[in-house]
Amino acid sequence: MELIPFKRPTDHYEEKIGGIDEQICELIRKRKDISNNNPGYPPFEYISKWAEKFNLYENQLKSVFSSLWNESSYKPVVEPDGFRKNLQILKITEKDDSLFYVTFIRQYSNASLINFNIDRNDISDSSNCKSKHSSFELFIGEEYNCRMKSGCGSGEHYCYNFVVSPALPDDVSGIDLTFIEYEIPLMEKKKVDEIIIHL
Template sequence: MKTLNKQICELLKQRKEISSNNPGYPKFEYIEKWAISFDLYEDYLKSVFHVLRNEEHYKPIVEPIGFRKNVPILKFKEQEEFFYTVTSMRQYSNASVITFNIDWVVVSDQSLKSNKTKHFELYLGETYHCRMDSGGGSSGHLSFNYVVSPALPDDISGMDFVFNEFNSPFKDTSTGNEIVFRIG
């Protein structure tokens, strides 16, 4: 069993590399065929592929500790009917917390498109791990907090804060919407 388990780990690594760490989820028709071919339960395979969908969900979570200070950022972008802002950065000894807001004007039924849940991922380069920690909103407003580790420098001049929108929290499909804040 040890050799077989090692081979499974090797295949997982290969799957991760080939997919650039975003393997997605196989079509149900493939899973159905594989279940028959390999004499496995279809729901079992669905469960396995659900777990394999994105390794990022299993990365150890860094909780900010040792608050040091607040740093104002106050950058905005307007795109179509949306007003995007990065307001501030809370500095901790081991991490930073970035606040990202989305606002729009609510007008009758037209707002239904705007009210759909938005899933944005923050990217700050290979050095930093970013995860959406909390978020919520109301009619015309959404607010999200992202934990960044290791902590960003107090002076973030020259950095790009890139927010990419996805159709779901699993990052399966990008909407192509990218909001970039260049910190001057």
């Protein structure tokens, strides 16, 4: 997801609270470390209790914790730049009568673009015109930042493009692409499946 550039809402800043704001940043970092960067979301009862205890607005706290929960959407966006070459891949995995495959990887100087396709065997289901859309995340390793750039499809065929930065090596032999499927809507981020394509 690409975010709209954030514009500072006011020129005013009370310098007396600079130390407190720094402590807030320190606590956010500590929270990430203690939770192994998987904090979840506090129960609403906790938020209600904290709002009352500290004389804050519940909806404001819900928004703060939602922002912390969805941290990955704030990662800097890398746009592929400096096209170098196409790597022909065509690796296919079959699961539950569906085909999952990577046809090519576009190599750029600063990133790679992975083309991921799905062909579902839903011809016998005449009601399938409503389309089964999911959300996918790609995991390659801790050293790579992966984000979905685009996706489309309906019925039996879907196609997704993922930007990976930094760029993958030109020899991708032995790399595992793990595509994690989530139900839409993503509020609870319910994992549906995991597809591994070994290059």
